[in-house]
Amino acid sequence: MIYMSESDKPVSLQNYIRLCAVVFLVIVCTTSAMIATSFSHLGEGWMLKVGIILAIAVVNAFLVAGYLMHLLTEKKLIYTVLGFTVFFFIGLMGLTVWATNGFPPGTVSH
Amino acid sequence: MEIPYTVQNRPDTGIYNAKLGVWLFLASEVMLFGGLFSAYVLLRVGAAPGDWPHGWLNVTLGTVNTLLLALSAITTLLAWAACKVRDFGKFKFFHACTILLALTFLGIKSYEYRDKLLHYEVQLTNGKFADGHFIAESKDFDLAKKTGTFTLHGHIVEDRQELMDLRSPEAQAAKHEVITIAATDIKKMGNYGPAHNTFTAIYFTLTGLHALHILGGTLVIFYFWGPGRRMWKTDPERFTNRIEVSGLFWHFVDLVWIFLFPVLYLT
Amino acid sequence: MQANVQEFPPYREALAPHAHNDHGQHEHHELNFWQKYIFSTDHKVIGIQYGLMSLSFMLFGFFLMLLMRWQIAHPGVPVPVFGPLLEKILGQPAAHGAISPDLYNSFGAMHGTIMVFLGVVPLAFAAFGNYVTPLMIGAPDMAFPKLNMASFHSFFLGGVVMLVSFFIPGGAAQAGWTSYSPLATTIPTHGQAFWLVGMVLLITSSLLGAVNFIATIIQLRAPGMTWMRMPFFVWAQFVTAFILLLAFPPLEAAGVLQLMDNVAGTSFFLPTGLAIGGQIADRSGGGSPLLWQHLFWFLGHPEVYVLILPAMGIVAEVIANNTRKPLWGYKSLVYSALFVGFLSFIVWAHHMYLTGMGQKIATFFQTTTMIISIPSVIILTCLFLSLWGGSIRFNTPMLFALGFLPMFGIGGLTGLPLGLAASDLYLHDTYYIIAHFHYVVAPGTIFALFAGVYFWFPKITGRKMNEFWGRVHFWCSFTFMNLVFMPMFAQGIKGMLRRMSDGAVNYSAARVPGAIDALPGSVMQLNGWILWAAIALGIAQIPFIINLFWSISHGEPVDSNPWQATTLDWQTPTPPPHGNFAHEPVTVRGPYEYSAPGHAADFTPQDEAESSSAPITPTAHH
Numbered sequence: 001m002i003y004m005s006e007s008d009k010p011v012s013l014q015n016y017i018r019l020c021a022v023v024f025l026v027i028v029c030t031t032s033a034m035i036a037t038s039f040s041h042l043g044e045g046w047m048l049k050v051g052i053i054l055a056i057a058v059v060n061a062f063l064v065a066g067y068l069m070h071l072l073t074e075k076k077l078i079y080t081v082l083g084f085t086v087f088f089f090i091g092l093m094g095l096t097v098w099a100t101n102g103f104p105p106g107t108v109s110h
Numbered sequence: 111m112e113i114p115y116t117v118q119n120r121p122d123t124g125i126y127n128a129k130l131g132v133w134l135f136l137a138s139e140v141m142l143f144g145g146l147f148s149a150y151v152l153l154r155v156g157a158a159p160g161d162w163p164h165g166w167l168n169v170t171l172g173t174v175n176t177l178l179l180a181l182s183a184i185t186t187l188l189a190w191a192a193c194k195v196r197d198f199g200k201f202k203f204f205h206a207c208t209i210l211l212a213l214t215f216l217g218i219k220s221y222e223y224r225d226k227l228l229h230y231e232v233q234l235t236n237g238k239f240a241d242g243h244f245i246a247e248s249k250d251f252d253l254a255k256k257t258g259t260f261t262l263h264g265h266i267v268e269d270r271q272e273l274m275d276l277r278s279p280e281a282q283a284a285k286h287e288v289i290t291i292a293a294t295d296i297k298k299m300g301n302y303g304p305a306h307n308t309f310t311a312i313y314f315t316l317t318g319l320h321a322l323h324i325l326g327g328t329l330v331i332f333y334f335w336g337p338g339r340r341m342w343k344t345d346p347e348r349f350t351n352r353i354e355v356s357g358l359f360w361h362f363v364d365l366v367w368i369f370l371f372p373v374l375y376l377t
Numbered sequence: 378m379q380a381n382v383q384e385f386p387p388y389r390e391a392l393a394p395h396a397h398n399d400h401g402q403h404e405h406h407e408l409n410f411w412q413k414y415i416f417s418t419d420h421k422v423i424g425i426q427y428g429l430m431s432l433s434f435m436l437f438g439f440f441l442m443l444l445m446r447w448q449i450a451h452p453g454v455p456v457p458v459f460g461p462l463l464e465k466i467l468g469q470p471a472a473h474g475a476i477s478p479d480l481y482n483s484f485g486a487m488h489g490t491i492m493v494f495l496g497v498v499p500l501a502f503a504a505f506g507n508y509v510t511p512l513m514i515g516a517p518d519m520a521f522p523k524l525n526m527a528s529f530h531s532f533f534l535g536g537v538v539m540l541v542s543f544f545i546p547g548g549a550a551q552a553g554w555t556s557y558s559p560l561a562t563t564i565p566t567h568g569q570a571f572w573l574v575g576m577v578l579l580i581t582s583s584l585l586g587a588v589n590f591i592a593t594i595i596q597l598r599a600p601g602m603t604w605m606r607m608p609f610f611v612w613a614q615f616v617t618a619f620i621l622l623l624a625f626p627p628l629e630a631a632g633v634l635q636l637m638d639n640v641a642g643t644s645f646f647l648p649t650g651l652a653i654g655g656q657i658a659d660r661s662g663g664g665s666p667l668l669w670q671h672l673f674w675f676l677g678h679p680e681v682y683v684l685i686l687p688a689m690g691i692v693a694e695v696i697a698n699n700t701r702k703p704l705w706g707y708k709s710l711v712y713s714a715l716f717v718g719f720l721s722f723i724v725w726a727h728h729m730y731l732t733g734m735g736q737k738i739a740t741f742f743q744t745t746t747m748i749i750s751i752p753s754v755i756i757l758t759c760l761f762l763s764l765w766g767g768s769i770r771f772n773t774p775m776l777f778a779l780g781f782l783p784m785f786g787i788g789g790l791t792g793l794p795l796g797l798a799a800s801d802l803y804l805h806d807t808y809y810i811i812a813h814f815h816y817v818v819a820p821g822t823i824f825a826l827f828a829g830v831y832f833w834f835p836k837i838t839g840r841k842m843n844e845f846w847g848r849v850h851f852w853c854s855f856t857f858m859n860l861v862f863m864p865m866f867a868q869g870i871k872g873m874l875r876r877m878s879d880g881a882v883n884y885s886a887a888r889v890p891g892a893i894d895a896l897p898g899s900v901m902q903l904n905g906w907i908l909w910a911a912i913a914l915g916i917a918q919i920p921f922i923i924n925l926f927w928s929i930s931h932g933e934p935v936d937s938n939p940w941q942a943t944t945l946d947w948q949t950p951t952p953p954p955h956g957n958f959a960h961e962p963v964t965v966r967g968p969y970e971y972s973a974p975g976h977a978a979d980f981t982p983q984d985e986a987e988s989s990s991a992p993i994t995p996t997a998h999h
Binding site for chain 2: 516517518520521522524584587588589591592595596597622623624625626627628629630631633634637641642643644645660661663664665668671672675956957958959960961
């Protein structure tokens with residue numbers, strides 16, 4: 001691995017720049033993929049397109065978080081904190097949407 | 111007693127204090143933007159069919175901003191890497207790039223905001239809608255007193271729904287021209303600001319809060335690039351940690367944009 | 378014999394070869410007044426700042442409640458003594474010294490807001506947490522002292538904004554501490570906007586504080602202070618900090634959205650077709666009032682655990698110390714606290730049973746709500762069981778801690794019918810709810826906080842508070858708290874609704890004799906009794922206030938460990954100097970080594986070196 005280790009061992013800056021260039025190119029590609037999907041005519045309405053675009057966004061986020069924020073080499077403590085955060089985030093989104101849409105049959109909405 | 115582990119890593123956790131602090135702060139920021147994103151989801155899912163706009167934002171500008179921010183994330187990381195190898199010159203260069211990229215981002219964002227605030231929807235007394243960008247208004251233009259005229263560059267539509275999806279072939283085909291409207295013909299008018307509909311509301315709020323974070327991050331990075339660089343001479347290890355920690359915040363702000371851009375611009 | 382504040386040589390960090398950095402306070406600098414007392418970065422000073430300010434706010438919130446209780450007992454009658462003063466300060470809303478309905482509503486909203494966000498949370502979490510936590514874990518200060526100072530000043534500004542809102546035209550916020558839309562947006566005055574700005578400042582303060590607490594507890598524990606050797610107080614503060622960190626931001630987001638609604642004309646929480654005063658509102662619509670409720674209660678429920686956990690922490694410390702034996706079930710306490718913190722995030726919609734949620738989701742929230750009562754009961758049971766076989770010393774802190782136990786029990790048990798959707802449908806928004814949550818917070822948390830004040834006062838000042846007046850304070854408070862809140866259960870079950878500025882006289886049997894279930898005279902009469910009990914409760918606080926300030930200079934002087942406590946906070950000089958410890962303390966045993974067999978003294982401090990003669994027995998069960 002050519003990441004900066006936590007120790008003070010100096011790593012070649014050139015190698016690091018190369019890694020960053022690769023990550024940036026991948027980000028350019030994923031962004032283009034999202035835009036292409038958005039302007040395409042996949043599926044009925046927007047649902048499928050939204051799903052694909054969000055999935056690509058997650059990949060993008062993974063790149064930034066994993067490599068640029070070096071989360072991939074980070075300590076377990078940080079992972080644990082973020083794990084709980086993600087769980088609660090999903091809870092907030094999911095339960096709220098479920099609650100707002102889980103009306104009894106016959107409820108009038110719009 | 112001095113506070114331990116400000117620079118050295120604590121053995122059992124493997125990190126120094128500020129790094130834990132910033133990740134905790136970022137966790138709270140995830141929940142903050144999470145609250146806003148959940149608002150977005152609920153508002154969009156709850157909107158009546160056809161009531162949610164598409165194509166109201168300029169994808170080209172958004173893409174440029176996305177790439178600018180991604181590049182700035184890279185330069186931030188490289189600035190930290192330069193500190194790690196004790197190359198202060200490269201650090202100054204990379205962070206100067208970061209600041210410039212951030213300011214360009216904010217500049218483009220301001221242009222987009224201005225565009226929205228100059229874009230008017232005018233409900234006419236004959237039931238039609240005029241929609242376009244502000245050109246001029248006569249000196250005596252007063253909506254309350256019904257005097258003067260209002261000129262915009264746009265088009266007139268019968269049904270307000272036509273203004274919703276700017277990606278549709280009908281909207282693409284619409285011809286835009288200069289239109290002058292007399293105040294007496296105007297029933298109601300407003301610009302595409304936050305009050306216009308829930309889309310513009312959440313757009314301005316989400317991107318506005320994000321822009322405030324960009325501004326804050328830029329100020330912090332500027333401080334370390336400028337007046338704060340004194341610490342490099344006295345305590346380079348601690349300075350490097352500060353660059354890492356501020357860099358993490360900057361990457362998070364980029365992360366938020368990675369979701370903002372597709373959600374607002376592309377869907 | 379009061380220990381003198383000594384100048385300790387600065388502790389040298391063992392490994393770091395870095396150059397000496399210039400942080401604000403250095404042992405040998407003389408700080409000016411502003412640096413020492415106003416812009417201090419020392420956690421102890423900040424703790425005291427939070428403490429004094431929050432106690433002042435609590436007194437103010439209490440006073441608002443007295444005005445409200447007067448109005449409830451005697452609707453429309455001018456307030457005695459304070460009526461003319463109110464009229465002079467507030468003008469039209471207090472015309473003739475009587476409390477108008479709008480003014481009542483703003484008192485109600487601000488009483489709740491002030492007590493929760495400016496009173497209890499800052500006192501329980503920020504004040505006690507700041508002062509005691511670093512001492513208990515052997516740290517020289519919080520991890521981020523400057524951030525700590527920023528937290529306090531953000532809190533201060535938030536408090537100022539909230540207070541100022543009373544004096545703007547139209548007065549303070551009126552839409553309840555819950556600030557539900559569309560009411561919060563359609564009230565034509567600016568009080569709500571001030572409330573929202575104040576809330577953003579207070580939330581920011583709590584967030585920064587939470588980051589500080591968590592980082593401190595994880596990173597700055599002294600050598601030997603393992604997780605399972607931490608006093609339960611620290612565990613409670615740790616879980617509280619996590620709750621604040623992750624639950625507050627969605628409310629901050631919602632606050633920003635509602636502020637946009639109020640100020641920028643958006644419709645985040647305003648539905649399409651909203652009519653105000655018979656006219657369709659000139660708004661885009663398309664928003665959702667339910668969204669506000671979800672985002673609010675996502676914080677609102679974890680918030681109540683923020684209110685109770687530090688209190689449980691304080692009670693645990695006081696009980697262990699005054700029974701001269703270890704806490705029963707330390708591990709159960711710790712795991713229960715963690716579990717409560719975790720679960721608290723997924724129970725919130727039990728505040729929203731009446732919003733028409735689907736049955737499946739309501740059942741989900743009901744289930745999680747029932748489950749969360751389990752760890753709460755475990756904690757209370759462990760605290761009760763800790764009394765068994767103890768050598769109980771009935772000093773003032775212990776009296777308050779003991780008083781907490783049955784009061785929290787009543788509060789918690791009365792919450793069960795509220796967690797069950799079927800019974801909540803009837804009890805929601807009645808006085809039963811008011812009684813339930815006040816029992817948990819008022820004779821619950823606040824008693825624990827009083828215990829904490831009496832307990833740690835000698836550490837801060839080197840003197841004990843007067844014991845006699847402490848007992849008077851306890852017995853009077855205990856009696857009158859119960860006389861104020863117990864009748865409210867009956868009123869609520871009989872159907873008296875909350876937030877009624879006329880004290881429900883408009884649907885009493887006297888006013889509408891033929892109505893089904895009109896409130897009987899017995900229920901209405903209780904309002905009068907409650908008013909008297911509340912006034913008596915207020916008078917009972919006077920000895921406390923006098924005692925607090927008088928004892929600073931005239932209390933009985935004591936040494937640095939007057940309660941013979943084991944935890945590290947009592948092993949410092951009094952008051953602890955800047956940097957707290959001369960040399961980093963090394964912890965060698967658990968936090969509650971009281972009455973260990975084979976030891977001469979009935980307590981062994983956590984950092985006392987092991988002597989070869991007396992073997993250390995492991996801490997009792999679990």
